[in-house]
Amino acid sequence: MLEVKNLIVKYGGITAIQGISLSIPRRQIVAMVGANGAGKSTTINAISGMVRKTSGDIVYEGKSLPTRPHEVSRMGIVQVPEGRKIFPTISVEENLILGAYVVKDPLVLKQNLERVYSLFPVLKARRRQGGGTLSGGEQQMLAFGRALMSNPNILLLDEPSLGLAPKLIIEIFQFIEKLKQEGLTILLVEQNATKALSIADYAYVLETGRIVAEGSGKELLANPIIRKAYLGCLDDPE
Amino acid sequence: MSRDVIVQQILNGISLGGVYALEAVGFGIVFNILKFSNFSHGGVVTICAYFGFFISTRFIPSLWGSLAVTILFGGVIGILVEKLVFRPIRIQNKPLTYFFVNSITVAMIVQQFFSALWGSNYYPFPAFIKETVFQLGKLVVSKSYLLMLSMSAAVLIALxxxxxxxxxxxxxxxxxxxxxxxxxxxxxxDFIVSITFCIAGILAGVTGFFLGMTYTVTPFIGSMILKGIIASIIGGMGSLGGGVIAGVLLGAMESLLIAEVGASITPIIIYFAIIILLMVRPQGIAGKLYSVKA
Known part of the structure; x- marks a missing residue:
């Protein structure tokens, strides 16, 4: 569905991404794991158009993706950014309405709003509050809700579990699997590699801007070299 | 000073304060999204004041017609200034200082342009309103002030x-x-930035028209937005509502002081008051502290 071919991203003389190719098939969860600075976020931002790619091609359903971020999101490829990037000064509901910026039909907007509120009732309870007053977990729900408001086809999730309590992390990963079952295609970037691989259909391991390993989530989790080098596990696979 | 005179002065001041509020919001709305102090707003006000003058004296003698055309013109000028002056440096991700310097440059170019062209003359707007005052009990209400106040309020509510x-x-x-x-x-x-400058331009249109009506049109009329900038800062950068409140308060305080202690001492008192206020409450009336400023 979404193909990244030979992506190279340079900024300020540094080559952040040195030729990455990814394939993200329809209705699957594809994960990118790797240490800080491996280029995971840069890859997602290059797909979103938030950083300019130096060369390479990003193809969506047979066509090259536009390069400006608002055009990419209008194609149904929507990013949930690292650190949630909730708008703190507008209300929770306005954050959600902004998520449906490209939805022209007010009825569809209303339906989507009801759907997000039924997914996350706490957002409905807090809908008049400023986005900045929410807790970290609630902000992550709002970030997901905001992305779902436009009926996206592909979700690009950048570190969704970052900074959350362990119990919430489990819920977030369950939620991502639920989104897949509902028909969404997902590219998941995570430092919490073990968790990400356990739900991924396919995964890529990145190191300093290159893919150093790939395979199904299970294969990578079972690979002792990967476990040791990238997952920080010294024990045998359970 | 009798109570009636005080009420009278406050009333006049609030009307003038309405215009300060318009200036504060026009200045503040651009600051809010691009985080630089947009002094070119004064330039756009000057352009609109001259435009309003020429339109109303030569083409559209009616108040509402010439005001409406001036507002539209202001919106277009706002968009043009953004596209020509600020977009090129924004696309190159230049530091805020560039925006600040460019905005002052625009204000200076406009001022010098009109000085060179029509600087030697004062241009009074036509008298739109025949009877200029009406009596409200013991109070004398200037119709043009009342018009300014109601129009400023209408524009701000619409915004x-x-x-x-x-x-x-x-x-x-x-x-x-x-x-x-x-x-x-x-x-x-890009569209959001463009619309924001368009809004600022529309507000500059109203401001320029009203300033022109109240005083006369000169190349320096745009520098009157200094009061609006002050209102915006007292109100709290980032809070448009705070700017409106501060604008009205500033206008009322100014009129009252002018009646009480005279026009030459008033600015000194006001500027000292502002310095003290910002020492006590640096975030302004309703604002949050900003660390990025240029």
């Missing part, structure tokens, strides 16, 4: 509805805290 009720308005408010992320929701950042 507030736009910012709250439309998706574009919500996007502008969202961009005030983070200009990059709305693009992930499909918002075209």
């Amino acid at each position: 507030s509805l736009f910012l709250r009720r439309t998706k574009t308005g919500i996007a502008i408010r969202a961009a005030s805290s983070d200009i990059h992320t709305p693009a992930l929701m499909g918002v075209n950042t």
